[in-house]
Amino acid sequence: MPLVKTRGAASAQGFGEFAQASGPVYIEDVFSTYLYTGNGATGQSINNGIDLSGKGGFVWLKDRDQGFQHFLFDTVRGTDKALNSNTTDPQGSGGLMSATSTGFSFSGNTNGNQNTVLWASWTFRKQPKMFDIQTWTGSGANRTISHSLGSVPACIIVKRTDTTADWAVYHRSLANTQYLVLNSTAAAATGATWWNSTTPTSSVFSLGTDASVNASAGTYVAYIFAHDAGGFGLTGTDNVISCGSFTKSTATTTVTLGYEPQWVLFKRSDSTGDWILFDTMRGLTVTQADRGLYPNLSSAEDASAGMIPTATGFNVTNYWGQSNEVYIYIAIRRGPMKVPTTGTSVFSPIARTGTGATATVTGGGFATDLALFSSRNRATSEFFVFVDRLRGKDANFGVPYTSGESAYTNAVTGLDVMDGFVVGADTNRVVNYSGYTYINYFFKRAPSFFDEVCYTGTGANTTFTHNLGVVPELIIVKRRNTTGAWDSYCSALANTEYVVLNTTAAKATGATRWNSTTPTSSVFSVGTSTTTNASGGTYVAWLFATCAGVSKVGSYTGTATTKQIDCGFTAGARFVLIKRTDSTGDWYVWDTARGIVSGNDPYLLLNTSDAEDTSTDYIDTYSAGFEISSTAPAAINASAGTYIFLAIA
Numbered sequence: 001m002p003l004v005k006t007r008g009a010a011s012a013q014g015f016g017e018f019a020q021a022s023g024p025v026y027i028e029d030v031f032s033t034y035l036y037t038g039n040g041a042t043g044q045s046i047n048n049g050i051d052l053s054g055k056g057g058f059v060w061l062k063d064r065d066q067g068f069q070h071f072l073f074d075t076v077r078g079t080d081k082a083l084n085s086n087t088t089d090p091q092g093s094g095g096l097m098s099a100t101s102t103g104f105s106f107s108g109n110t111n112g113n114q115n116t117v118l119w120a121s122w123t124f125r126k127q128p129k130m131f132d133i134q135t136w137t138g139s140g141a142n143r144t145i146s147h148s149l150g151s152v153p154a155c156i157i158v159k160r161t162d163t164t165a166d167w168a169v170y171h172r173s174l175a176n177t178q179y180l181v182l183n184s185t186a187a188a189a190t191g192a193t194w195w196n197s198t199t200p201t202s203s204v205f206s207l208g209t210d211a212s213v214n215a216s217a218g219t220y221v222a223y224i225f226a227h228d229a230g231g232f233g234l235t236g237t238d239n240v241i242s243c244g245s246f247t248k249s250t251a252t253t254t255v256t257l258g259y260e261p262q263w264v265l266f267k268r269s270d271s272t273g274d275w276i277l278f279d280t281m282r283g284l285t286v287t288q289a290d291r292g293l294y295p296n297l298s299s300a301e302d303a304s305a306g307m308i309p310t311a312t313g314f315n316v317t318n319y320w321g322q323s324n325e326v327y328i329y330i331a332i333r334r335g336p337m338k339v340p341t342t343g344t345s346v347f348s349p350i351a352r353t354g355t356g357a358t359a360t361v362t363g364g365g366f367a368t369d370l371a372l373f374s375s376r377n378r379a380t381s382e383f384f385v386f387v388d389r390l391r392g393k394d395a396n397f398g399v400p401y402t403s404g405e406s407a408y409t410n411a412v413t414g415l416d417v418m419d420g421f422v423v424g425a426d427t428n429r430v431v432n433y434s435g436y437t438y439i440n441y442f443f444k445r446a447p448s449f450f451d452e453v454c455y456t457g458t459g460a461n462t463t464f465t466h467n468l469g470v471v472p473e474l475i476i477v478k479r480r481n482t483t484g485a486w487d488s489y490c491s492a493l494a495n496t497e498y499v500v501l502n503t504t505a506a507k508a509t510g511a512t513r514w515n516s517t518t519p520t521s522s523v524f525s526v527g528t529s530t531t532t533n534a535s536g537g538t539y540v541a542w543l544f545a546t547c548a549g550v551s552k553v554g555s556y557t558g559t560a561t562t563k564q565i566d567c568g569f570t571a572g573a574r575f576v577l578i579k580r581t582d583s584t585g586d587w588y589v590w591d592t593a594r595g596i597v598s599g600n601d602p603y604l605l606l607n608t609s610d611a612e613d614t615s616t617d618y619i620d621t622y623s624a625g626f627e628i629s630s631t632a633p634a635a636i637n638a639s640a641g642t643y644i645f646l647a648i649a
Helices: none
Strands: 031-037 042-047 057-063 071-074 096-100 103-107 118-125 131-137 143-146 155-160 168-171 178-181 204-207 219-225 241-248 253-256 261-268 275-279 290-292 302-304 307-310 313-316 325-333 347-353 359-361 370-374 384-388 392-399 412-414 421-423 437-443 450-456 462-465 474-479 487-490 497-500 523-526 538-544 551-557 563-566 575-580 587-591 619-622 625-628 642-648
Touching: 031 042, 031 261, 042 096, 057 131, 131 143, 241 253, 261 313, 275 290, 313 325, 392 412, 450 462, 551 563
Parallel strands: none
Antiparallel strands: 031 118, 042 103, 057 071, 057 118, 096 103, 131 219, 143 204, 155 168, 155 219, 168 178, 241 325, 253 313, 261 275, 261 325, 290 302, 307 313, 347 437, 359 421, 370 384, 370 437, 384 392, 412 421, 450 538, 462 523, 474 487, 474 538, 487 497, 551 642, 563 625, 575 587, 575 642, 619 625
């Protein structure tokens, strides 16, 4: 039985600064998931940061809500020629208008741009050790085809373009006498005439005489994928694509990739079953509320279950109880891999007034990975709600409350947009009640700046992998499945100490929080405390670090006089969070959307539901970071008091 239960409705990764790199190559240079709404107009451009006109590549389009066919285009055959993965049809005309240096554009109300239709696009740029495209005219005799992958092909998808034919799929996890069919649910079949019983090499792949791959005078295209070939990142050794297999057990099956995936295509190979495609933009979450699309079907996107991303791969749950089922997959690494150089590419504060009607909150310029927003009304009482892509839109927390995850009905209704998030009518007055004022903080996960890890506790001292790429300096942990305090680690404190985000308490000593162990650039440690690591408990950890010119996690000693905090910025901080650690003190938060100016600066407190205070001037502008006023209270600037902070440029 396939890893999909139902078919039916809809749910987001981004763009922005992370465009084509010179020198090192990153996953964001060569692959993108981009969601958009068709407008039926000539020239609608999809700017996903992928250089298709200069490098060449492949675009796969599928509507999410109407049940249209899949449309596949590439720059080798020509972007006006469409193939459909769910049919045997030859290529047809009518499609993209052109490939561009930042994506692609449409020729009108054509395939992939029908007016008001919701679309998902997946763009693959040609790149050694990642992806290649080859075309040929069949010979009818055993032969080889040269390729430019720069490594041994792990998956090859072949389609005859001049007449009807099945989509032939080679996969390294099958024998070289076997094949799968992309437009079919069929199990792997044996046929020596497909790949001539020959394994590909780093320079060629082999074809037999079957008409689906090599009929005399037939025309063909192949999409060729690598496996763990390195070639990416600063050192050129990072993997970004893996083609493998797993056998589902009666419990959770763990698949280790060495990275967190953003896109996974898989198919049961030992029996019948649909092909299914997940991505983090539409919703690949730890809550199993995933959004599936089916390459072999024209069906609209549905609510699927069974796959949970992890920091090192993915888990497959025993959702239906079957075991010993064999699956093949292609997985692509989550980006960005490139360290950001500007704060605006990864963080945005948005002040807004609720409308009481469904709306997309935009202005960040990137797809939101974490949305932190004041609820209720800044002018009266409020609390802060945490919603993030990894846990899904319905898994919400409110600080200072200690309760586990819950869903606020009709509040955040979608993260499946390229900029911001979608809010509903919000009858609960949480994020979008008509006339209420809100502050929203948008964060993007990026190396050296911010990462997120969801994990299940063990009850014993252990470590969990993260993908921050540097040593975390601030870690906020919250238990998801039941009540638990918001325990927080900071590098300015001892690794036996912690502070609690939902209280005013001074730093406390507790070796069971972090196992008296300092985090590393790859893992963080937890002990036996139920707030960070109860056996079977589920948790989320948000990790922050100092990123040059972008963010600063630090500490200072108060002077009770004007004090400038140098964060290494050039245009001042747009976000400041401060907490006193040697004594009691609130968690103060300021931002430039509400005002960090020479006069009064509105602040909110993360640890209370108090209304916003607009009558004080506790911090001021300072180009290298922020300035603390001599009039600031002891909770911010007591003589000899000690403080921790997070500032973002």
